[in-house]
Amino acid sequence: MTRRVMDKVGPALGLLAVVGGLVVLLVLIGRAVIDSWGVVDWQFLTSFPSRNAEKAGILSAWVGSGWVLAVTGMLAVPLGIATGIYLEEYARDNWLTKFLEINIANLAGVPSVVYGILGLGLFVRALAMGRSVLAGGATLALLVLPMVILAARESLRAVPASVREASYALGATRWQTTWNQVLPAAGPGILTGVILAMSRAVGETAPLVMIGALTYVAFLPTNPLDSFTVLPIQIFNWVSRPQKAFLANAAGGVVVLLGLTLLMNSVAIVLRQRFHKHLRW
Amino acid sequence: MEMTFSVKNLQAYFDKNYVLKNINLEIPRRAVTAIIGPSGCGKSTLLRCLNRMNDLSADFKMDGQVLLDGGDIYRTKTNVTDLRRRVGMVFQKPNPFPKSIYDNVAYGLKIQGERNIRKLKEAVRQSLQGAALWDEVKDALHRSALQLSGGQQQRLCIARTMAVEPEVVLFDEPCSALDPIATRKIEDLIVSLKGKYTIVVVTHNMQQARRIADYVAFLHWGELIEFGESRQVFENSREQMTRDYINGTFG
């Protein structure tokens, strides 16, 4: 008797679990949108933060985010792809390779604050970059590196062996094969992974707080050694204030950040779908 | 001869491919019926229609009737889990659960709600004895079933099936993954079971069918070519095609 009941109740709970989280998220986003009503306008997007909540905007925040993201991308992408290529195309099956893989798997799970601590000790102090865009970008680059490596490996692995074999059979070297055949074929998949990694980076707060990104910035960075702020930190700053007007600004920042994140993730997913469709091995 | 199953005008297809065409067949009670025929001719599909295992395939459809003791098992009211208790199945490759020997055999009863430890222990003992495995494992019931040899695992699967006290046991090429000695043990076991159960065995091994079957059904390309008593089919088949198959003209 009970097993017949469970046969209905069990999957119902399962479906509830699948849908429940997403529904809660939608409700939360909806509330945030309502809370931010009227805040996000052209003035909001083009003003610096200010002690006057009405006049405050996110200009320095999103410009700072852009600078940091650029540095992160320039560092993490070549490094991550190169590592992925090495592990997939060159590495032999020995303990060293296993060690590299375990290490990367571990790095993927290290908390973001710990990357912040690393950035503080290494980039800000030891390498004397100061509390700069460069230090922030480098720190985030290390944080998203495991993601880029994983995406690169999966995309490279998806390229069938026959492509490589055909290239070798014509006398090409390993690098020629990789550069001319494998990498282009894996390109869209790698791009998808990179976009997702960048989307993660744009939302990070703690590591940048640790390396000293400022919370009140009324200027725009002009070179990588300038100090800066980013959108998540601006939100964090406003959320910590008791005045309702600042909380509304925080909601506005949340909506902009969410919109950005959603956009990047959607682009990545669409790319992935089209990649799979075009690939008819 | 009393009939357990009555298959009437059975057609089976996966997506648009017809796998069984207009099968009419009666399975005699408490006897061994072998279904023989070349690979890919639908033997397993026919077998799996008898306990509705084909339902697990998303694109399976069927027409016709399969009557178990007079009732159509494909009626929508049918309780499928109850059907599968009455009609058990042993698979080609032994598939014991990654649990202990005891838990494997007790599983069928536990999922029906049996909680009485004494009853479970007794059922486990009787089933393992019935499957000629008890003496080999009685001191190691809590060891993992995966540590048994292939032949022992298959006998375990048979014991597991018997524990729920079915009326029918279906065997889908039960020996094709086993060595000759293990095969012989399973064949002897099958013959010994027919006093209690109706048995249907799918096999591509004609000698095996000869050894163990009372009745033989010959299937070719989804059609039932011939059905009859084992001796008659093998020594004096009615159909030319049957004769050709038995003589190895094709296979």
Next chain:
Amino acid sequence: MLARQAEYWIEAGLFLAALVSVLVTVGIVGVLMVETWQFFAEVSVVEFVTGTRWTPLFVNKHFGALPLFAGTFLTSAIAMGVAVPMGLLSAMYISEYLSEGWRAWVKPGLEILAAVPTVVYGYFALLIVTPFLQRIVPGLSGFNALSPGLVMGIMIMPIVSSLSEDALHAVPTSLREGAYALGATRWQVVTSVLVPAALSGIVSSFLLGAARAIGETMIVAIAAGMQPVLTLDPLGPIQTVTAYIVQVSLGDTPVGTIEYKTIFAVGMSLFLVTFLLNIVGYFMRNKFREIYD
């Protein structure tokens, strides 16, 4: 030949790139160890691990980190209390009740929950979930462990769900068929055969989810408060290890002071715990793959 030489250098270059990942770990451990070592030259390990008062930023300094550990434990436990049942149930549903077509959409769809920036979740927890909960839970203060714990649970649920689903899906069909053939209902097949068979993969998802919860910063920094209190009461403010690290960084703590070094000491404990969980989870997942591949 020139091409052969070039090939050698290219491979060397790629290998060096791969080595950077090792250097990162070395860097993390090195940075943490140097300052932690100096910290424990001034503060006793015993006090750090067993002391119940954490006041390094006050004049009267105490360095008992138990309140921080308790805060992290409390919020993580609440998060896992949400993520484990939701994640496992959804994994069971997706792997057995959804067709391939639906599965291909739903699995990545759940990942959205993990893609939301944590500062946004922090905003949700403080300004939407807490006020909402205050209407149904009496005595819930503005900063508490319950609200960020629940929100973290939703954020982590896709980790548990995705990895558990991979494990369930990988169990061979022959085991499913064996169970169905004995008359098991679909839910029974899932609970009594598939989950036990996939257990090491499922447990590894729990470990990795827990590591994620323990390392989470912004949600708790925003919504749980900044009061290191040794308590298991989810209704009042607490402070987690991660929130403390952020708090010190926001201030103007001079380099080289004992307050500065506390960042590294607690950071080291955080790193060690998450490292342990990640490594065990990694090996459990691989052991599972070995059995079923």
